[in-house]
Amino acid sequence: MRQSQLFTKTKKETPKDETARSAQLLLRAGFVHKELAGVYSFLPLGLRVVNRIVAIVREEMQSLGAVELSMSSLQDSNVWKSTDRWSDASVDVWFKTKFKNDTEVGLAFTHEDPLTRMMKGYVSSYRDLPVFLYQFQTKFRNELRAKSGLLRTREFLMKDLYSFTATKEDLDAFYEKAAAAYSKIWQRVGIGSQTVRTFASGGSFSKFSDEFQTVCDAGEDTIYLEKDKSMAVNKEVYTDEVLKELGKTKSDFDEVRAIEVGNIFKLGTRFSEPLGLTYTDEAGKSHPVIMGSYGIGPARVMATAVELFNDEKGIIWPATIAPFDVHVVELNPKKDAAISTEAEKLVKELEASGKEVLHDDRDLSPGQKFADSDLIGIPVRVVVSEKTMKAGTFEVKERNTGEVVHMTMEELGRTT
Amino acid sequence: MRQSQLFTKTKKETPKDETARSAQLLLRAGFVHKELAGVYSFLPLGLRVVNRIVAIVREEMQSLGAVELSMSSLQDSNVWKSTDRWSDASVDVWFKTKFKNDTEVGLAFTHEDPLTRMMKGYVSSYRDLPVFLYQFQTKFRNELRAKSGLLRTREFLMKDLYSFTATKEDLDAFYEKAAAAYSKIWQRVGIGSQTVRTFASGGSFSKFSDEFQTVCDAGEDTIYLEKDKSMAVNKEVYTDEVLKELGKTKSDFDEVRAIEVGNIFKLGTRFSEPLGLTYTDEAGKSHPVIMGSYGIGPARVMATAVELFNDEKGIIWPATIAPFDVHVVELNPKKDAAISTEAEKLVKELEASGKEVLHDDRDLSPGQKFADSDLIGIPVRVVVSEKTMKAGTFEVKERNTGEVVHMTMEELGRTT
Numbered sequence: 001m002r003q004s005q006l007f008t009k010t011k012k013e014t015p016k017d018e019t020a021r022s023a024q025l026l027l028r029a030g031f032v033h034k035e036l037a038g039v040y041s042f043l044p045l046g047l048r049v050v051n052r053i054v055a056i057v058r059e060e061m062q063s064l065g066a067v068e069l070s071m072s073s074l075q076d077s078n079v080w081k082s083t084d085r086w087s088d089a090s091v092d093v094w095f096k097t098k099f100k101n102d103t104e105v106g107l108a109f110t111h112e113d114p115l116t117r118m119m120k121g122y123v124s125s126y127r128d129l130p131v132f133l134y135q136f137q138t139k140f141r142n143e144l145r146a147k148s149g150l151l152r153t154r155e156f157l158m159k160d161l162y163s164f165t166a167t168k169e170d171l172d173a174f175y176e177k178a179a180a181a182y183s184k185i186w187q188r189v190g191i192g193s194q195t196v197r198t199f200a201s202g203g204s205f206s207k208f209s210d211e212f213q214t215v216c217d218a219g220e221d222t223i224y225l226e227k228d229k230s231m232a233v234n235k236e237v238y239t240d241e242v243l244k245e246l247g248k249t250k251s252d253f254d255e256v257r258a259i260e261v262g263n264i265f266k267l268g269t270r271f272s273e274p275l276g277l278t279y280t281d282e283a284g285k286s287h288p289v290i291m292g293s294y295g296i297g298p299a300r301v302m303a304t305a306v307e308l309f310n311d312e313k314g315i316i317w318p319a320t321i322a323p324f325d326v327h328v329v330e331l332n333p334k335k336d337a338a339i340s341t342e343a344e345k346l347v348k349e350l351e352a353s354g355k356e357v358l359h360d361d362r363d364l365s366p367g368q369k370f371a372d373s374d375l376i377g378i379p380v381r382v383v384v385s386e387k388t389m390k391a392g393t394f395e396v397k398e399r400n401t402g403e404v405v406h407m408t409m410e411e412l413g414r415t416t
Numbered sequence: 417m418r419q420s421q422l423f424t425k426t427k428k429e430t431p432k433d434e435t436a437r438s439a440q441l442l443l444r445a446g447f448v449h450k451e452l453a454g455v456y457s458f459l460p461l462g463l464r465v466v467n468r469i470v471a472i473v474r475e476e477m478q479s480l481g482a483v484e485l486s487m488s489s490l491q492d493s494n495v496w497k498s499t500d501r502w503s504d505a506s507v508d509v510w511f512k513t514k515f516k517n518d519t520e521v522g523l524a525f526t527h528e529d530p531l532t533r534m535m536k537g538y539v540s541s542y543r544d545l546p547v548f549l550y551q552f553q554t555k556f557r558n559e560l561r562a563k564s565g566l567l568r569t570r571e572f573l574m575k576d577l578y579s580f581t582a583t584k585e586d587l588d589a590f591y592e593k594a595a596a597a598y599s600k601i602w603q604r605v606g607i608g609s610q611t612v613r614t615f616a617s618g619g620s621f622s623k624f625s626d627e628f629q630t631v632c633d634a635g636e637d638t639i640y641l642e643k644d645k646s647m648a649v650n651k652e653v654y655t656d657e658v659l660k661e662l663g664k665t666k667s668d669f670d671e672v673r674a675i676e677v678g679n680i681f682k683l684g685t686r687f688s689e690p691l692g693l694t695y696t697d698e699a700g701k702s703h704p705v706i707m708g709s710y711g712i713g714p715a716r717v718m719a720t721a722v723e724l725f726n727d728e729k730g731i732i733w734p735a736t737i738a739p740f741d742v743h744v745v746e747l748n749p750k751k752d753a754a755i756s757t758e759a760e761k762l763v764k765e766l767e768a769s770g771k772e773v774l775h776d777d778r779d780l781s782p783g784q785k786f787a788d789s790d791l792i793g794i795p796v797r798v799v800v801s802e803k804t805m806k807a808g809t810f811e812v813k814e815r816n817t818g819e820v821v822h823m824t825m826e827e828l829g830r831t832t
Contacts, residue, residue: 005483007538007547033534035488036521041534042486067421070458072451073489073554074511074571095490097511097523099570100560105452107513107523118449118457122423131423138489138554144516154515155490 001324003360006030008043010372020218022306023149025315029375031302031323038146038154045376046302048323048356050157053298054136056188056320057159060181064174066132066161071115073138075106079113083274093141095154107140112293115162116271123289126166126281130174134161136298148220150303151259161294166279171266171290178294182212182262185296190318191305195261198223199242200234206266208237213258218307221260224253232258259304267291309400315377316400324358326350327378331366331385343384346394346409353413374399382412417740419776422446424459426788436634438722439565441731445791447718447739454562454570461792462718464739464772466573469714470552472604472736473575476597480590482548482577487531489554491522495529499690509557511570523556528709531578532687539705542582542697546590550577552714564636566719567675577710582695587682587706594710598628598678605717606734610724611677614639615658616650622682624653629674634723637676640669648674675720683707725816731793732816740774742766743794747782747801759800762810762825769829790815798828 008030015027015034026032031046042050058068074097080086086106088094095107108114115133123129139158146154161178165171179197186195191214200211213223213232222235226248233242233253243249269288272278277289302321309316319325328350330343340361347359358378360369366385373381383395393406424446431443431450442448447462458466477484490513496502502522504510511523524530531549539545555574562570577594581587595613602611607630616627629639629648638651642664649658649669659665685704688694693705718737725732735741744766746759756777763775774794776785782801789797799811809822 001483005481007483007544007549009538033537035530035534036490036492037515039488039490039521041488041530044483044485047484047486065421067417067423067460068463069460070463072455072457072571074452074455074556076452095513097513099453100558105455114451114457118451121449122425128423133423140490142516155488 018149020149022303045323049302050298052321053301060185061134066134070135071111073108079117083113095140095142109141112271116275116277129166131164159296163292165290189321196232198232201236205270209265211260212262214261214304215256215258216307217257219257219259221258223258225256262296264294314375317377319379324378325355326357327373327381329360329369329383434565436565438719461739465718466714468737477550482550486551487527489524495533499529511556511558525557528687532691532693545582547580575712579708581706605737612648614648617652621686625681627676628678630677630720631672631674632723633673635673635675637674639674641672678712680710730791733793735795740794741771742773743789743797745776745785745799
């Protein structure tokens with residue numbers, strides 16, 4: 001893609017109303033635009049990163065045998081009244097609105113309740129189970145304060161997976177498979193070595209849930225990380241009683257800050273019972289369906305990666321979720337038309353070998369172009385200039401290490 | 417994909433609260449689920465159709481040189497006050513809600529206003545123009561009545577494209593390119609020969625706009641279709657004055673019902689002026705940016721295709737937007753395990769040749785399976801049974817014509 005077509009521009013000033021480093025960088029580099037406190041639009045660069053995260057998550061959901069659907073954002077109050085979650089006293093993040101006839105409706109902050117009701121039309125026998133469903137759908141949460149930029153927003157895309165099984169044993173088995181898929185996702189998006197499965201409160205659903213916490217000073221959560229980094233315990237359940245149950249003592253843990261990038265819940269019959277989602281077993285006996293839910297917010301993953309990987313010059317994207325694979329930067333194209341021609345040829349070669357390329361074809365100074373490239377943070381930068389053309393090789397710089405090598409077009413096609 | 421994994425079931429009963437044939441069929445066949453009047457969730461089959469339409473539309477947007485982004489659903493009231501579109505008197509389809517601190521926010525019914533404001537950060541010179549942006553994003557419209565099923569809903573995905581140009585001439589040229597892209601889209605999704613460019617009111621933006629209307633008795637609009645079917649005039653502007661301007665007379669037209677599947681507007685400076693989106697020309701003089709907007713609702717296109725293509729047995733999908741390319745139906749798999757093995761082999765062969773396949777592996781009667789297959793409406797049905805295995809060929813039926821032929825696996829791989 002030509003950078004002249006991208007329309008966004010980088011900004012030198014740090015936005016005054018953002019304290020999170022990730023929000024500052026993503027705004028300055030033109031990945032997102034702030035509409036309201038806690039509400040962001042995704043510009044082409046940001047949308048590309050989110051889409052790459054979504055594609056990785058989708059692959060892992062398909063590997064679990066889950067099927068994709070898309071539930072509505074506007075929700076029927078009746079279903080939430082059945083589960084006692086409609087009042088602001090029970091759920092403090094509702095956005096509500098009204099039809100013209102004054103019928104009150106909710107904006108989805110999650111989808112367990114309407115999905116459970118819907119499944120009554122499709123599940124009646126043990127033969128209909130298990131079912132695993134997921135979606136990528138907007139969630140609206142009326143947060144009292146929105147102060148961590150992209151890490152906690154009032155409107156965000158969420159991947160939510162739901163399991164419907166006949167027995168608790170089937171839930172337990174799928175839950176561990178889902179946890180393993182989550183670990184694989186953190187590895188694939190590049191935050192695996194900082195992310196740890198964490199014992200957390202199960203809320204009203206069960207004694208415990210599992211969170212996946214990425215250790216990072218910018219995090220809103222406090223967790224206790226085992227010294228060997230194999231697991232952690234959220235502050236909210238870090239009690240003598242829980243530690244005893246886990247066979248651990250406080251000396252095993254260090255207190256750290258962390259970002260919750262995913263969470264998984266054993267819902268049991270919390271929703272199936274009040275909503276009447278039941279199945280009949282082989283003997284003809286009726287039981288409530290056993291449920292689980294499993295969430296990931298792709299934009300929060302994006303912001304977490306930026307918190308972890310940046311320097312004073314800008315973002316350093318993990319290769320798998322970068323908006324582009326290679327940034328081809330042509331210098332002084334107005335001086336010699338052959339430079340643009342050479343850059344275009346290189347872009348075509350790289351694209352033919354399966355790379356996504358951003359081509360800086362703008363008429364700006366080399367200094368501005370290099371600063372933009374460092375800020376945007378594409379893993380590999382290739383310079384095409386009068387000098388490189390004379391040398392017969394390209395100047396290839398790795399954003400992460402800063403290492404510069406010189407390569408021919410053939411070498412580049414093979415190695416980037 | 418295995419049909420046993422799909423979880424949805426077809427329904428025999430026609431939903432009592434739906435009058436549109438498309439909604440009845442899409443609900444019965446398990447493409448969508450109704451959450452509220454005018455609010456639908458998309459089940460796996462429906463999501464697949466929408467995604468195929470989206471993919472076609474996206475290709476055509478990219479061909480226009482447009483770049484994809486994604487704006488927020490929650491919108492700042494201030495921007496709408498600047499353009500005098502915040503009050504319910506000026507816009508009668510608003511859904512509004514509130515932050516915890518009582519700040520009123522809107523749910524996007526369209527995105528011209530916040531997008532125009534955002535572009536002030538990126539456009540200042542003639543060198544920054546033109547810019548063409550598009551998104552696939554949910555729109556919320558508080559319709560007084562929702563009575564046409566999927567044809568008019570309170571929440572729907574929309575592709576909206578926006579053009580920002582320096583001059584009216586640049587707008588006119590892009591507008592015609594966009595109109596041509598729209599015509600190509602109707603052809604590609606299979607509704608081209610029923611869809612006609614239609615003169616319509618330009619509302620508060622300009623004298624005329626162009627609608628793309630699909631001739632269909634279920635449509636909510638009345639249009640006057642020229643006898644040679646090359647163009648049409650919407651009832652709202654079907655006056656002697658307009659006909660004179662077009663050089664036509666009433667005898668040239670027939671009155672028909674139609675569904676508006678797309679519309680394009682020359683916005684001019686309607687938004688750029690009040691919001692102060694300006695550019696400086698080469699002489700240093702400031703001008704408001706000239707805008708256009710271009711919409712398509714993929715789910716309405718889906719419902720329109722169903723209105724056009726169905727029979728008493730169910731839906732007949734155009735091949736390009738069908739949820740799957742081939743429906744492999746195995747009969748009596750419990751009777752002989754070799755039938756399932758053969759069906760699986762066939763599915764793998766077809767998938768290897770690039771086909772998307774739904775494999776009916778369920779233990780149901782042949783009658784039930786055939787009825788489901790006709791209702792769901794995948795273009796090609798292939799039966800694998802004891803009989804076909806003896807014959808050494810598969811029974812291949814075209815959903816559209818009902819024509820049955822017998823083919824070997826090799827022939828199938830080449831022809832479907």
